[in-house]
Amino acid sequence: MRIENKPGYGRKLQQAKQIQITVNQKPIFAYEGELVSTILHCEGIRVFQRKHQTGKASGSYCNIGICCECLVKVIGDHNIRACQTPVADGMIISTDIEVQS
Numbered sequence: 780m781r782i783e784n785k786p787g788y789g790r791k792l793q794q795a796k797q798i799q800i801t802v803n804q805k806p807i808f809a810y811e812g813e814l815v816s817t818i819l820h821c822e823g824i825r826v827f828q829r830k831h832q833t834g835k836a837s838g839s840y841c842n843i844g845i846c847c848e849c850l851v852k853v854i855g856d857h858n859i860r861a862c863q864t865p866v867a868d869g870m871i872i873s874t875d876i877e878v879q880s
Contacts (some may be wrong), residue, residue: 798868809866816849816861818840819874827851827861828875 795811802822804870809818813847819827826836827849840848842862854871 788819798866800866800868800870800872802872803874811865811866811868814862815851815853815859815864815866815870815872818866819851819872824874826874 795813797808798811799831800807800809802818802819805822806824806831807818807822816827820839823840827838828851837848837850840846841860842849844860844863846856847860849859850858852873853859853864854873
């Protein structure tokens with residue numbers, strides 16, 4: 780869910796250019812400048828990967844790129860920090876975990 784109105788101002792926010800990306804083999808739209816982690820949260824994905832040794836879930840934690848809990852796979856690159864990476868048109872993102880309930 781994206782914010783479309785700024786509370787108290789009664790007007791629509793201007794959005795950047797709409798682009799098409801793919802998340803876990805599902806085509807979705809995003810706006811230029813949004814972060815990968817934002818898109819994942821909007822799609823209901825809270826767990827981005829599982830730790831190799833323990834199997835524990837990880838996702839957004841510090842949101843400033845230090846903890847590396849938000850690593851995802853982008854075609855052509857692995858271990859991308861979702862909280863620091865802006866989406867790009869045609870980007871293909873995959874997480875280890877599908878949509879969480």
